Amino acid sequence: MAVTNVLIAGVGGQGAVLASELLALAAIAAGYDTKQGEFHGVAQRGGAVFSHVRFGDQVFSPMARRGEVDYLVALEKLEALRYAHFVRPGGTIIVNDHKVEPIRTADRRPYPDDAIDFLRTKGFNVVVLHATDTAIELGNHRAANVVVLGKLAECLDIPDDVWDRTLQERIPERFRELNQRAFAAARGQVASR
Amino acid sequence: MSGNEAIAQGAWEAGVAFAAGYPGTPSTEVLENLATYDEVDAQWSTNEKVAFEEGMGAALGGARTMVTMKHVGLNVAADPFMVFPYAGTNAGFVVLVADDPGMYSSQNEQDSRYFAKLAKVPLLEPSDAAEAMALVQTAFEISERFESPVMFRTTTRLSHTRSIAAPGVRTEAERRKFSRRARQYAIPVYARFRRPELEKKLDTMREFAEEFEGNVVEEGDPTVGIVTHGIPYQYVKEVAPNATVFKLGMLYPLPEKRLQEFCSRFDTVFVVEESEGFIQQEMAGFGILNMTGKDRFSNIGELSADLVAAGLNGTPVPSDLAGEVTILPRPPVLCPGCPHRGVFSVLRDLGVLVTGDIGCYTLGCLPPFQAMHTTFCMGASIGTATGFHKAGEDRVVAVIGDGTLLHGGLPSLASAVYNQVPTTTILLDNSTTGMTGQQEHPGTGHTLKGNDAPSVDYEPLVRSLGVEHVEVVDPWDIDSTQTAIQAGLDHPGPSVIIARRQCMLLPAEKTKEHVHYWVDTDGCIRCEECMETGCPALVWQPDIDRPSIREWECVGCALCAQMCPVDAIAVGEGA
Numbered sequence: 001m002a003v004t005n006v007l008i009a010g011v012g013g014q015g016a017v018l019a020s021e022l023l024a025l026a027a028i029a030a031g032y033d034t035k036q037g038e039f040h041g042v043a044q045r046g047g048a049v050f051s052h053v054r055f056g057d058q059v060f061s062p063m064a065r066r067g068e069v070d071y072l073v074a075l076e077k078l079e080a081l082r083y084a085h086f087v088r089p090g091g092t093i094i095v096n097d098h099k100v101e102p103i104r105t106a107d108r109r110p111y112p113d114d115a116i117d118f119l120r121t122k123g124f125n126v127v128v129l130h131a132t133d134t135a136i137e138l139g140n141h142r143a144a145n146v147v148v149l150g151k152l153a154e155c156l157d158i159p160d161d162v163w164d165r166t167l168q169e170r171i172p173e174r175f176r177e178l179n180q181r182a183f184a185a186a187r188g189q190v191a192s193r
Numbered sequence: 194m195s196g197n198e199a200i201a202q203g204a205w206e207a208g209v210a211f212a213a214g215y216p217g218t219p220s221t222e223v224l225e226n227l228a229t230y231d232e233v234d235a236q237w238s239t240n241e242k243v244a245f246e247e248g249m250g251a252a253l254g255g256a257r258t259m260v261t262m263k264h265v266g267l268n269v270a271a272d273p274f275m276v277f278p279y280a281g282t283n284a285g286f287v288v289l290v291a292d293d294p295g296m297y298s299s300q301n302e303q304d305s306r307y308f309a310k311l312a313k314v315p316l317l318e319p320s321d322a323a324e325a326m327a328l329v330q331t332a333f334e335i336s337e338r339f340e341s342p343v344m345f346r347t348t349t350r351l352s353h354t355r356s357i358a359a360p361g362v363r364t365e366a367e368r369r370k371f372s373r374r375a376r377q378y379a380i381p382v383y384a385r386f387r388r389p390e391l392e393k394k395l396d397t398m399r400e401f402a403e404e405f406e407g408n409v410v411e412e413g414d415p416t417v418g419i420v421t422h423g424i425p426y427q428y429v430k431e432v433a434p435n436a437t438v439f440k441l442g443m444l445y446p447l448p449e450k451r452l453q454e455f456c457s458r459f460d461t462v463f464v465v466e467e468s469e470g471f472i473q474q475e476m477a478g479f480g481i482l483n484m485t486g487k488d489r490f491s492n493i494g495e496l497s498a499d500l501v502a503a504g505l506n507g508t509p510v511p512s513d514l515a516g517e518v519t520i521l522p523r524p525p526v527l528c529p530g531c532p533h534r535g536v537f538s539v540l541r542d543l544g545v546l547v548t549g550d551i552g553c554y555t556l557g558c559l560p561p562f563q564a565m566h567t568t569f570c571m572g573a574s575i576g577t578a579t580g581f582h583k584a585g586e587d588r589v590v591a592v593i594g595d596g597t598l599l600h601g602g603l604p605s606l607a608s609a610v611y612n613q614v615p616t617t618t619i620l621l622d623n624s625t626t627g628m629t630g631q632q633e634h635p636g637t638g639h640t641l642k643g644n645d646a647p648s649v650d651y652e653p654l655v656r657s658l659g660v661e662h663v664e665v666v667d668p669w670d671i672d673s674t675q676t677a678i679q680a681g682l683d684h685p686g687p688s689v690i691i692a693r694r695q696c697m698l699l700p701a702e703k704t705k706e707h708v709h710y711w712v713d714t715d716g717c718i719r720c721e722e723c724m725e726t727g728c729p730a731l732v733w734q735p736d737i738d739r740p741s742i743r744e745w746e747c748v749g750c751a752l753c754a755q756m757c758p759v760d761a762i763a764v765g766e767g768a
Contacts, residue, residue: 062427111519
């Protein structure tokens with residue numbers, strides 16, 4: 001199988017790395033050669049975090065090339081803009097309609113509230129989820145990463161039972177049920193496009 | 194598993210009995226993973242030099258040993274590293290060094306490969322997790338074969354990339370007997386005998402490099418020849434899958450004859466390496482002229498498949514969309530409730546010159562504080578402050594964390610006291626090694642293995658050095674913190690202010706129920722004083738032109754409430 005390229009981006013603390021780790025584990029369990037490379041800076045929280053997951057017959061580079069990503073998964077709107085140039089023409093961007101204001105810049109430039117509309121004008125297949133709202137309804141805003149992952153899983157060639165096992169094995173028991181519900185929440189729903 | 198997990202697994206399989214290191218991104222997880230094996234006595238040491246020396250003792254004493262550090266840590270350990278090869282090791286000794294091209298979490302971009310050449314020791318570098326797991330076991334064999342320390346280099350991309358690797362079983366290494374041969378270990382008169390021995394050893398290593406199985410030629414297109422190593426090998430395979438590739442697993446010493454033979458087959462050979470042109474320079478030293486490298490692949494920053502493609506055949510690298518849409522930067526910030534925030538708010542108001550150190554608190558140099566004016570290396574803050582005093586600055590404050598003080602700050606503090614320089618040092622005691630992920634250290638009361646340990650008592654410690662003015666404050670209390678720092682500055686001799694509060698990312702803090710604050714929008718006068726805390730829980734709401742507090746982020750430090758001149762920020766649920 002040709003290599004599938006996924007890029008998961010978010011704000012430090014949103015769980016982008018955990019989501020990509022779950023995807024990588026599921027891809028390995030499904031029998032693919034897999035690499036997952038994560039990028040984060042000095043601090044624990046608040047900075048931009050992103051992670052590449054590549055799987056297929058044989059994977060070399062741990063990061064996808066620019067213009068080669070099949071699925072960009074953004075846990076925050078501004079982060080979708082930051083990495084959109086990695087997405088191939090006609091590729092899919094799954095974006096959580098959620099805004100985390102960064103620390104104000106010196107020139108106080110406003111947050112790009114038109115992020116989703118802009119991405120649509122670029123010809124990407126934009127799938128919009130309200131994953132943070134869904135996660136809050138489920139009991140914890142931190143589960144938004146797994147809500148989005150559930151939507152991504154619909155697009156990928158990884159069997160459901162592999163996902164079930166991956167969540168079972170990787171998520172600590174006290175958070176497991178929450179994450180299982182989060183993973184199922186967005187699946188089958190018709191997201192706004 | 195990640196590169197770091199694979200290195201730990203490989204070291205365990207090789208029978209490592211003792212492991213020591215100091216946390217430093219991207220090396221940290223190697224030792225953290227080694228600590229999970231019962232058979233490995235793994236420990237955080239106070240700094241990399243100490244770890245290296247403890248490791249030397251263990252290896253000489255006959256136990257297979259690994260010491261771990263990031264690139265700048267090797268600078269700290271350079272003293273023993275340069276001398277150890279003269280004596281040579283007994284049991285296998287591998288120093289794991291993780292470089293950080295691109296400076297994701299470092300203050301410099303340093304190609305540590307030169308250290309191996311300087312120390313005259315073998316240097317190995319893997320290209321993925323599976324190779325790392327096997328190669329680290331080879332490293333121990335090479336170490337014992339040549340009775341030499343071996344340097345094992347990774348980079349951020351290798352350390353933090355997960356790929357498939359199949360774990361094996363452990364082979365116990367028998368403890369080797371130490372013989373007391375003074376002529377091997379001591380004083381210049383003996384070292385002069387050892388010096389030619391080291392060159393002889395290097396010659397045998399050069400012969401070994403010619404045979405070494407980790408240096409592999411992958412045949413392909415007979416017109417395209419590439420010499421590469423480590424992670425850049427993966428980029429080469431990605432963008433030039435058909436090329437003939439000489440992949441080096443051992444980067445020092447290099448296989449001179451094989452490289453000459455390889456290069457003779459091509460018009461021009463591409464040398465694809467990250468950071469400096471280390472391999473290229475060595476090859477030039479062998480008299481190889483038909484190669485191109487650093488003129489195509491920058492020595493600045495991290496390589497990528499895109500950049501390798503651009504260097505090999507001029508493929509343009511697509512740029513981001515910042516020209517078409519606002520992509521605001523999202524720099525890292527201090528966490529909500531971070532104890533450093535109060536200290537930097539005060540330092541900003543005092544307008545003093547602040548010499549900084551290494552930790553999350555380097556973020557104090559960024560807006561909205563801009564209250565840290567120098568940062569160099571572990572422990573530099575106090576010495577730099579002393580120097581500024583010598584140059585005539587009279588209001589200088591050194592800021593240093595608890596782990597960093599123990600790592601490298603104490604000698605500078607002793608020097609300041611000894612020379613009676615009226616330096617004010619703020620010890621940010623958050624009871625952990627925060628920036629690298631909350632590791633234990635001699636001040637935390639626990640070991641890497643999770644056992645209880647004595648913890649350093651900082652007040653008597655600094656008093657015993659001769660600091661007469663010592664005061665402890667809670668950095669969540671702005672007024673007390675300001676008063677204490679001012680008193681320290683006013684004191685005519687050296688002073689130490691201990692700002693003590695736990696890191697908010699420690700488990701005890703993360704699981705605690707916190708009170709939350711809220712903004713009374715009717716009372717708010719839009720002065721924006723609260724926004725100057727730089728707290729990520731505070732967000733300016735353009736629609737109402739006032740701030741609000743994200744309840745789930747607020748941990749109730751009340752710093753913003755203390756800054757508010759009209760008491761419009763209050764504890765509770767809000768309206």
